Amino acid sequence: MKIKEFQRLMYELYFENDSRRGVLGNFAWLVSEVGELARAIREGDKxxxxxxxxxxxxxxxxxxxxxxxxxxxxxxxxxxxKCPRCLQN
Structure with missing residues (x-):
């Protein structure tokens, strides 16, 4: 699945709720999930x-x-x- 397809799927499944939650609400959930990812990395559970x-x-x-x-x-x-900093690939 391409990025655009995945983003579209998330739109179709969740946009109604996401739009009610707003930018800050969605950002808070994203940060929460990053925290869960950090915990999983610390635990080493693939x-x-x-x-x-x-x-x-x-x-x-x-x-x-x-x-x-x-x-x-x-x-x-x-x-x-290419790398946006050094412009090399």
């Missing part, structure tokens, strides 16, 4: 790490949807096949 990475990605997509940011376009602009 299964939990994979699950929490998926949750972080889902909440990032939800936040991007509420902010009307296309994640794939933003990533492509920032990382156009």
């Amino acid at each position: 299964g939990k790490i994979e699950e929490e990475i998926a949750d972080v990605l889902a909440w990032l997509a939800s936040l991007a949807n509420v902010l009307e940011v296309d994640m794939e376009e933003a990533a492509t602009r920032k990382y156009p096949g």
Whole structure:
């Protein structure tokens, strides 16, 4: 699945609730999931790490949807096949 497809799926599944929650509410959930990912990394549990990475990605997509940011376009602009700092690939 491409980034754009995943973001669209999150929109279709959750946008109604995400829009009611607003930017700060979605951001708070994203931060919470990053905390859960940190805990899973500390525990070294690969299964939990994979699950929490998926949750972080889902909440990032939800936040991007509420902010009307296309994640794939933003990533492509920032990382156009080379490092944005040194401009090397």
